[in-house]
Amino acid sequence: MRNAIQCLMGLGLACSCVMALAGPLSLEFAGSDDTNLNPSVNGGSLALGAMVAGAQDGHSFADGISLSKQFTLKLVDALGEASYALVTVTQTNDTEGCTVKINGHVLQPHVPVTVDANHPMNTPVSHLIEVQVPRNVDAGNFLSSLEWTVETDVIP
Amino acid sequence: MNFNKLAVVVGTCITLATSAAHAATSSGTLTVTGTIESSISLTIESAGGTTSGTGTAAATAALGNISKYGSAPTGFTLARGASDWTISSTVGVKVEKANLTSTDYTLTAQLGSAPASGVTWKLNGSTLSDSTATTLTSTGTYASTGSYSWDVVIADSAAAAALDNAINFTATSN
Numbered sequence: 001m002r003n004a005i006q007c008l009m010g011l012g013l014a015c016s017c018v019m020a021l022a023g024p025l026s027l028e029f030a031g032s033d034d035t036n037l038n039p040s041v042n043g044g045s046l047a048l049g050a051m052v053a054g055a056q057d058g059h060s061f062a063d064g065i066s067l068s069k070q071f072t073l074k075l076v077d078a079l080g081e082a083s084y085a086l087v088t089v090t091q092t093n094d095t096e097g098c099t100v101k102i103n104g105h106v107l108q109p110h111v112p113v114t115v116d117a118n119h120p121m122n123t124p125v126s127h128l129i130e131v132q133v134p135r136n137v138d139a140g141n142f143l144s145s146l147e148w149t150v151e152t153d154v155i156p
Numbered sequence: 157m158n159f160n161k162l163a164v165v166v167g168t169c170i171t172l173a174t175s176a177a178h179a180a181t182s183s184g185t186l187t188v189t190g191t192i193e194s195s196i197s198l199t200i201e202s203a204g205g206t207t208s209g210t211g212t213a214a215a216t217a218a219l220g221n222i223s224k225y226g227s228a229p230t231g232f233t234l235a236r237g238a239s240d241w242t243i244s245s246t247v248g249v250k251v252e253k254a255n256l257t258s259t260d261y262t263l264t265a266q267l268g269s270a271p272a273s274g275v276t277w278k279l280n281g282s283t284l285s286d287s288t289a290t291t292l293t294s295t296g297t298y299a300s301t302g303s304y305s306w307d308v309v310i311a312d313s314a315a316a317a318a319l320d321n322a323i324n325f326t327a328t329s330n
Binding site: 140 | 181182184186190191192194195197253255256
């Protein structure tokens with residue numbers, strides 16, 4: 001009995017060690033050629049600047065404001081054990097009437113949307129964000145807060 | 157007996173530890189900001205003559221060779237007076253808005269250069285000049301093509317020469 005309890009305690013310690021091995025996992029955002037993205041720890045801010053209807057190549061005035069920007073996301077698994085991760089994005093703050101897409105997936109307020117089911121680890125992967133502002137949305141500040149959640153695969 | 161129960165508990169603990177061992181989650185926030193700016197768009201939808209670029213903000217109307225006793229240019233009518241003659245048509249102008257609460261707009265027109273001597277350009281009955289903008293409407297309706305009468309009056313005394321000119325339209329939201 002005593003031995004069993006000691007054994008359990010030992011396993012508890014082992015469990016703690018195993019759980020610690022799961023991290024750290026971090027997200028590194030970066031802009032591309034024409035994307036002004038200021039990265040921060042596990043996040044960043046993407047400044048789109050002045051947004052005017054029909055101003056972007058390939059879009060007419062009738063389209064309203066339609067912007068797309070490329071950026072990269074690198075998932076860093078410090079221990080190098082995971083191969084892929086599931087990436088979901090939740091829009092936690094939005095500008096009413098506007099649409100934000102990641103890789104073609106329309107984001108929903110407070111609903112996680114899978115934007116990459118097999119995101120490779122430890123290498124920058126390009127992603128596309130699209131912002132659409134209809135012509136009937138009033139002028140003013142545009143804000144969209146996107147919470148990115150990643151979950152690595154399970155290695156047997 | 158007690159030891160066996162503990163063994164079961166231990167076994168469960170191992171199983172849980174194994175299944176959760178290498179899956180990790182993390183999250184981050186990307187904040188996207190910008191400024192939505194108001195804008196309006198002006199397009200020339202139609203005009204007399206042989207046109208190109210209609211539906212854009214830079215249209216061209218070619219009238220070809222015209223004379224008092226010849227035929228009217230395409231899309232025009234020709235009226236002969238005692239000492240002058242007039243070719244008449246219309247110009248269609250559409251103004252649209254985006255991200256703007258304005259309910260109507262003011263539209264003006266101005267010639268790009270001084271007209272040739274003896275030649276008068278008119279829109280909506282008002283004579284145009286190259287120095288002052290002429291107001292065509294101060295209550296224009298967005299997204300609707302406004303049609304404005306367009307007349308070019310040519311005195312019989314005017315020298316035979318090219319009439320070339322530009323009409324610059326300016327829309328301002330009210």
